[in-house]
Amino acid sequence: MxxxxxxxTTNSLVSYFTEGGPVIIPNRLGDNLTPSVVSINEENGEIYVGKIAKERKITHPNLTADIFKRSMGTEKKFHLGEEEFSAEELSSFVLRSLKEDAEEYLGQTINEAVISVPAYFNDAQRKATQRAGKLAGLKVERMINEPTAASIAYGLHNENLNTRFLVFDLGGGTFDISILELYKNIMEVRAVAGDNFLGGEDFTEILVNMFFNSKKIKCNSFDTKLIEHVRKQAELCKQEFSNSKNVIMKCKINGELIEQEFFIEEYEKNCQLLLAKIRKPIERVLKDAAIKVREIDEIILVGGATKSSIVRNFVGKLFGRLPNTNINPDEAVALGAAIHGAMKERNEAIKEIVLTDVCSYTLGTNVSLRREDDSYESGHFYPIIERNTVIPVSKTERLYTTYDNQPSINIEILQGESRFAKNNLFLGELNIDVPKGPAGREAVDVTYTYDINSILEVEVTVVSTKLKKRIVIQKNEGAMSEEEIEERLKELSYLKIHPRDKEENKLLLAKGERLYEESFGEARRTIDMYLRDFEETLDKQNKHDIEVSAEELKKFFDIVENDGLD
Incomplete structure (x- = not known):
């Protein structure tokens, strides 16, 4: 299967396909959403993923990482204590946890997955996602763009009429905007745009800054526990704004409870720069697709951040209509990924549908351009496959020598939109010999072929001699080789994801630690007493007593969080 x-970026989900349609698989705690947070216990090498790790983000910030999806495809390292991890390694822990949840739920070994990625992910980010899957023990032959997955999940492919729709996908850390067209059983992506560094986390950060500024609190960047505590409260207030026009943010700082009331109007005013950033990709995708707003039949909201009233109102005003909200925006992409997996397996329960996608970024090469004085200036980007070209696609361009007796031509393979080669993503290069002669006599035909699996083949043919060279781009510069992946798997083998059967109890202890650190005075002593009682019950290993004690502790924690003990 x-x-x-x-x-x-913020949460992850796993799903599978049944005869009745796609189904979300609950994690070991019974939740559909697993926070994309990873924490390490330095004492025993245990890895915590999800809710426990999220609690530890406040109590053990230096041993915990989140929002690492934004660093996929980069060389950034995350330091968890003395350990060092890349974004793809941290992602692999999340994937491994989801894989184990699926295996437990389905009662079978899982070896393959379709993983969704932002439509605006570049080649390096997509390959990093595939490597994360491999590190987690998953074969990832197919990835699907998040807006495409969501559109399938919405069931729009079952419509009989010709439909044109826009998918507005604002997740925790990334933003995608896509225009798709449906005609009978063909779903075609017309254009995509986005911002890989814009999402719900940025709207949370606005509230964090509003709180610090309102109280004139100067926060040291090294005070990670304080920052994470305030961020958690800001996230709660952001969610509350979806149903209320005013919220009261409560933070315990240096033993003092500090409260600040915020109104939706001032929050929206502070979010204007973020909303302006959202508008730009929308304008771009409409321009690339050569479509006007009035020609869009349906607006679909995807991603947890679209539950915000500010975002929904912004979308409504921008497009002059109410968006479609018939499915949980948190789950749409995962459900679509399950359907795509069933399509790959040619599941008979799936109505035959043809999916066409587009190349999110322009693919080209580095060329020299002639100046007015007949000299050449190097470093210019020459597009070969333009962004938003339907894939699979193959295109050929002819390039010439630029100086006398030039012995070879070097083709740098680049991805991006800048007119300067150095500002675009380097994917690889290919050098081919040409006969020496006057400038401009010799030429090469450069063919780029790009498929739905993000594999780029570049073939260069010398026009005069018919000499050919080709290269297949399947990994980006600086990425791990197959041997390096195997070696890293061995290195990480001592790290074990926390056992499933202890998950709920560990979560209670982690939550208790967090509440203890956030409290003070008598409340802190009471929390400590409850935690010690629970730990003693755990040590006795009586299942019934543990269940009773755990239920009492949950109720107590609810009182602490909602009403306080003062």
Whole structure:
């Protein structure tokens, strides 16, 4: 069986396909959403993923990482204590946890997954996602763009009429905008745009800054516990704004409870720069698709951040209509990934549908351009496959020598939109010999072929001699080789994801630690007493007593969080 995975910045989900349609698989705690947070216990090498790790983000910030999806495809390292991890390694822990949840739920071994990625992910980010899957023990032959997955999940492919729709996908850390067209059983992506550094986390950060500024609190960047505590409260207030026009943010700082009331109007005013950033990709995708707003039949909201009233109102005003909200925006992408997995397996329960996608970024090469004085200036980007070209696609361009007796031509393979080669992503290069002669006599035909699996083949042919060279781009510069992946798997083998059967109890202890650190005075002593009682019950290993004690502790924690003990 092929499972579907939505590997999100803030939360991740896993799903599978049944005869009745796609189904979300609950994690070991019974939740559909697994926070994309990873924490390490330095004492025993245990890895915590999800809710426990999220609690530890406040109590053990230096041993915990989140929002690492934004660093996929980069060389950034995350330091968890003395350990060092890349974004793809941290993502692999999340994927491994989801894989284990699926195996437990389905009662079978899972070896393959379709993983969704932002439509605006570049080649390096997509390959990093595939490597994360491999590190987690998953074969990832197919990835699906998040807006495409969501559109499938909405069931729009079952419509009989010709439909044109826009998918507005604002997740925790990334933003995608896509225009798709449906005609009978063909779903075609017309254009995509986005911002890989814009999402719900940025709207949370606005509230964090509003709180610090309102109280004139100067926060040291090294005070990670304080920052994480305030961020958690800001996230709660952001969610509350979806149903209320005013919220009261409560933070315990240096033993003092500090409260600040915020109104939706001032929050929206502070979010204007973020909303302006959202508008730009929308304008771009409409321009690339050569479509006007009035020609869009349906607006679909995807991603947890679209539950915000500010975002929904912004979308409504921008497009002059109410968006479609018939499905949980948190789950749409994962459900679509499961359907795509079933399509790959040619599941008979799936109505035959043809999916066409587009190349999110322009693919080209580095060329020299002639100046007015007949000299050449190097470093210019020459597009070969333009962005938003329907894939699979193959295109050829002819390039010439630029100086006398030039012995070879070097083709740098680049991805991006800048007119300067150095500002675009380097994917690889290919050098081919040409006969020496006057400038401009010799030429090469450069053919780029790009498929739905993000594999780029570049073939260069010398026009005069018919000499050919080709290269297949399947990994980016600086990425791990197959041997390096195997070696890293061995290195990480001592790290074990926390056992499933202890998950709920560990979560209670982690939550208790967090509440203890956030409290003070008598409340802190009471929390400590409850935690010690629970730990003693755990040590006795009586299942019934543990269940009773755990239920009492949950109720107590609810009182602490909602009403306080003062």
């Amino acid at each position: 092929i499972i579907g995975i939505d590997l999100g």
